[in-house]
Amino acid sequence: MPKLSRRNLILGGSAVLGVAALMSKPSDKSGPRDAYYLELQAALTKANIAQPTLVIDRARLNANIDTLVGHLPDGMGYRIVAKSLPSIGLIEHIRSRAATDRLMTFNLPMLSELSQTMPEASQLLGKPLPVRAAKTYFETLPVDAKRAAEQVQWLIDSNDRLQQYSELAEAQALTLQINIELDVGLHRGGFEPGAELQIALNQIAASEHLAFAGFMGYEPHIPALPTTLGWRDKALQGAWKTYQEALDQAAATFDAQTMASITRNAAGSPTYRYYEDTAIANEISAGSCLVKPTHFDSELLEPHLPASFIATPVIKSLPTTRMPGLEFADAAKQSWDPNYSKTVFIYGGHWLADPVDPPGLSYNSTFGRSSNQEMLNGGPDLDIAADEFVFFRPHQSEAVFLQFGDIAVYDDGEIVDMWPVFEASA
Numbered sequence: 001m002p003k004l005s006r007r008n009l010i011l012g013g014s015a016v017l018g019v020a021a022l023m024s025k026p027s028d029k030s031g032p033r034d035a036y037y038l039e040l041q042a043a044l045t046k047a048n049i050a051q052p053t054l055v056i057d058r059a060r061l062n063a064n065i066d067t068l069v070g071h072l073p074d075g076m077g078y079r080i081v082a083k084s085l086p087s088i089g090l091i092e093h094i095r096s097r098a099a100t101d102r103l104m105t106f107n108l109p110m111l112s113e114l115s116q117t118m119p120e121a122s123q124l125l126g127k128p129l130p131v132r133a134a135k136t137y138f139e140t141l142p143v144d145a146k147r148a149a150e151q152v153q154w155l156i157d158s159n160d161r162l163q164q165y166s167e168l169a170e171a172q173a174l175t176l177q178i179n180i181e182l183d184v185g186l187h188r189g190g191f192e193p194g195a196e197l198q199i200a201l202n203q204i205a206a207s208e209h210l211a212f213a214g215f216m217g218y219e220p221h222i223p224a225l226p227t228t229l230g231w232r233d234k235a236l237q238g239a240w241k242t243y244q245e246a247l248d249q250a251a252a253t254f255d256a257q258t259m260a261s262i263t264r265n266a267a268g269s270p271t272y273r274y275y276e277d278t279a280i281a282n283e284i285s286a287g288s289c290l291v292k293p294t295h296f297d298s299e300l301l302e303p304h305l306p307a308s309f310i311a312t313p314v315i316k317s318l319p320t321t322r323m324p325g326l327e328f329a330d331a332a333k334q335s336w337d338p339n340y341s342k343t344v345f346i347y348g349g350h351w352l353a354d355p356v357d358p359p360g361l362s363y364n365s366t367f368g369r370s371s372n373q374e375m376l377n378g379g380p381d382l383d384i385a386a387d388e389f390v391f392f393r394p395h396q397s398e399a400v401f402l403q404f405g406d407i408a409v410y411d412d413g414e415i416v417d418m419w420p421v422f423e424a425s426a
């Protein structure tokens with residue numbers, strides 16, 4: 001006989017509680033479809049689209065651009081994060097509505113393409129590129145895009161890389177604009193104020209081939225910190241203090257005219273709303289919040305609307321859910337969880353995305369994921385026929401947007417445009 005100790009009682013009690021928690025019967029999440037998605041579906045059908053498609057709602061995109069621009073204090077510039085909005089048509093649209101010529105670029109193909117399509121735009125690298133990529137950029141840039149190269153700010157995270165870029169500039173008889181990556185708390189590399197930074201600043205000041213273009217300090221970790229004990233606020237103040245110290249160091253190295261003209265870049269979608277004056281940054285960069293994938297469903301970004309969706313046709317709509325080889329358990333599973341009552345197989349699948357319409361759809365972990373015909377299950381009120389569309393919200397934009405070919409632009413009940421996307425590249 002087991003001995004009934006206090007410890008056994010506690011363990012036994014929590015086991016019972018655990019089982020009780022597991023036993024709470026799931027509620028039926030299916031129901032009528034949302035009118036918004038039915039309108040999107042009608043527009044896609046009218047446009048003769050019958051394959052998985054990335055859709056952007058232009059009216060919502062415009063509202064998001066206006067929300068962002070409306071937040072910017074006097075003198076604050078806006079830099080479009082190209083990797084999160086990976087389509088020339090999309091970037092053109094945002095550039096014109098937000099009246100900005102600043103882009104943040106993340107890889108060589110993107111840098112080259114934007115240099116050719118928007119040679120007048122300023123491009124700041126959002127991550128440091130190996131110097132060989134920079135060399136290839138100069139060697140492959142068409143002659144008529146040469147002026148674009150003068151508008152590029154190369155991001156530098158270490159003195160070793162600065163030396164490599166300095167040698168490249170000398171070898172090619174160029175003057176390179178150097179933007180210094182600051183570590184303001186994210187700890188993804190870059191300089192902190194101090195001796196190493198001073199070496200970099202001195203080298204730029206002494207070089208005929210390098211020009212000081214400014215700083216970039218990115219701090220997306222801050223909104224993820226708890227507010228308890230003021231952690232979040234402390235991290236934000238700490239980031240700004242670090243940035244200010246770097247600015248002070250630069251001001252002691254360069255003249256006032258240089259300091260007045262430099263780029264002081266900060267922020268990203270999760271943090272741009274923290275910037276209410278230009279004391280530290282004179283421009284913020286953001287991209288994702290304009291299309292708002294689910295990873296950007298944060299309190300700070302509440303004024304932004306979801307503006308991007310994956311739409312895909314249903315291939316098969318079945319009135320029951322049947323598990324291969326486990327058919328004996330189907331009835332019990334469905335009576336326990338009504339959300340497994342019905343099944344659709346969709347065209348494609350396995351995206352970084354959550355189904356949002358029809359309501360109550362979910363993936364089936366027993367059946368598994370599929371990129372070809374993915375199974376989704378729904379409740380008794382699931383009402384969707386073959387060839388109708390299921391809608392998903394992507395988790396993020398940068399990779400997901402590149403998986404569907406041209407983006408379908410939706411506005412006021414119609415698909416009004418198709419925007420090609422960048423070639424896939426990290």
Ligand SMILES: Cc1ncc(COP(=O)(O)O)c(C=O)c1O
Binds near residue numbers: 126267268
């Ligand atoms: C340097 C830098 N700035 C800004 C951003 C913000 O991009 P988004 O607004 O799409 O989150 C990123 C995203 O990775 C980044 O790496």
